[in-house]
Amino acid sequence: MFQFEGVSVRYGKETVLQDLSFLLESGPIYGIVGPDGAGKTTLLQLLVGLLSPTEGFIKKTESVSIGFVSEHFGLYEEMSLQENLLFYGTLRGLQRIEAEKRADELLKWASLEPFADRAAGNLSGGMKRKLAIIAAILHHPACLVLDEPTHGVDPVSRREIWRLIQEIKQTGTTVIVSTQYLDEVPQCDEVLLLFQGKLMQKESPLTLVEQFPFRVFRLAGMRRRKTRDLLSVKQIPGVVDAFFRGADWILLCEKERKITRQLEIWKEKEGLAQKLEKIEPSFEDVFIHLMRMGGKPDDSAL
Numbered sequence: 001m002f003q004f005e006g007v008s009v010r011y012g013k014e015t016v017l018q019d020l021s022f023l024l025e026s027g028p029i030y031g032i033v034g035p036d037g038a039g040k041t042t043l044l045q046l047l048v049g050l051l052s053p054t055e056g057f058i059k060k061t062e063s064v065s066i067g068f069v070s071e072h073f074g075l076y077e078e079m080s081l082q083e084n085l086l087f088y089g090t091l092r093g094l095q096r097i098e099a100e101k102r103a104d105e106l107l108k109w110a111s112l113e114p115f116a117d118r119a120a121g122n123l124s125g126g127m128k129r130k131l132a133i134i135a136a137i138l139h140h141p142a143c144l145v146l147d148e149p150t151h152g153v154d155p156v157s158r159r160e161i162w163r164l165i166q167e168i169k170q171t172g173t174t175v176i177v178s179t180q181y182l183d184e185v186p187q188c189d190e191v192l193l194l195f196q197g198k199l200m201q202k203e204s205p206l207t208l209v210e211q212f213p214f215r216v217f218r219l220a221g222m223r224r225r226k227t228r229d230l231l232s233v234k235q236i237p238g239v240v241d242a243f244f245r246g247a248d249w250i251l252l253c254e255k256e257r258k259i260t261r262q263l264e265i266w267k268e269k270e271g272l273a274q275k276l277e278k279i280e281p282s283f284e285d286v287f288i289h290l291m292r293m294g295g296k297p298d299d300s301a302l
C-alpha cells in the first residue's frame with residue numbers, strides 16, 4: 001500500500017524524520033508510536049500527501065483511497081452530527097441519498113444515533129472524536145489514517161474508539177494510527193516505534209515482548225525514592241537497565257541464575273523492604289528500554 005524508501009524530512013537544519021525505509025501492506029492496524037515530537041504527525045502527513053519528503057520517495061498503490069482524521073480535526077460546531085456527515089459525504093462525492101443512508105448507518109454503529117440532531121459543538125470530547133472518525137470513513141476508504149485519536153479523552157471513550165478501530169479493520173480497511181499511550185499498543189497488529197525521527201522497530205507487539213531477551217523484575221511502591229537511587233543496582237553485573245515505571249522500579253537483567261540472589265543482597269544493603277517480583281515484560285517495559293538505549297548514553301539515562 002505504501003513503500004517508504006530513504007525518506008527524510010527536514011525543516012531548516014532540524015531533521016524531523018531520518019532515512020525511513022519500510023513497507024505498509026493492506027490489512028493490519030499499524031500503530032505509530034513515540035513520545036512527543038518523535039515525528040508521528042509528520043509521518044502521517046507524508047502518508048496522506050499533505051507533505052512531501054525532503055529526501056527519498058514514497059510509493060503508493062495508485063488507487064488507494066484514504067480517510068484522515070488529524071489531531072486538530074475540523075467539524076462544524078454549529079451544525080448537527082447529521083449535517084456534518086452529509087456535508088463530508090458530499091465532499092467525498094457521495095450522492096445525497098447515499099450519504100444519508102451511510103450517515104444513519106454509521107451514527108447507529110458508533111452509538112451516536114441519539115445525538116444525531118445535536119450541534120456537534122455540544123458533544124463531549126470522546127463523541128467528537130467518534131464523529132470525526134465516521135466522517136472519515138463515509139466513502140469506504142481502503143486506508144484510514146488517525147492522528148492520536150484517543151489523545152486527552154476519558155478511558156471509556158478510549159475503549160469505545162478502539163472498538164470502532166477494530167471493527168473498521170474487520171471491514172477490510174487498513175488503519176494507521178498514532179498514539180502516545182503505550183497501553184494501546186497491544187491493540188495494533190504491527191507497531192512502528194519512532195524516536196527522534198528514527199524508526200527503531202517495526203514489529204508485532206507480541207513478537208517484541210516475546211523476543212525481549214531480558215528477565216524483568218519489579219519493586220513496587222518506590223514513589224518516595226529518587227531516580228539516582230537506582231544507580232547502585234546498575235553496578236551489579238548482569239543488570240542491563242533500571243528505571244521508574246509509575247511508582248515502581250523496573251530492573252532488566254541478563255538471564256543468569258545468580259541474578260535473583262544478587263538482587264536480594266543489593267536490596268538488603270540498600271535497606272529496601274519491598275518484595276522483588278519477577279514479572280512478564282509488558283510492551284511498556286520493552287518500549288522504555290528501547291527508547292533509553294536509542295536516545296541517551298546508558299548512564300545519563302538514569
Ligand SMILES: Nc1ncnc2c1ncn2[C@@H]1O[C@H](COP(=O)(O)OP(=O)(O)OP(=O)(O)O)[C@@H](O)[C@H]1O
Nearest residue numbers: 011014016034035036037038039040041042043180
Ligand atoms: N512545520 C514545521 N516547521 C518546523 N518544525 C516542525 C514543523 N512541524 C513539525 N516540526 C517539528 O518536528 C518535530 C516532530 O513533530 P511531529 O508533530 O511530527 O511529532 P509528533 O511525534 O507528532 O509529536 P506530538 O505528539 O507532539 O504531535 C517536532 O520537533 C516539531 O517541532
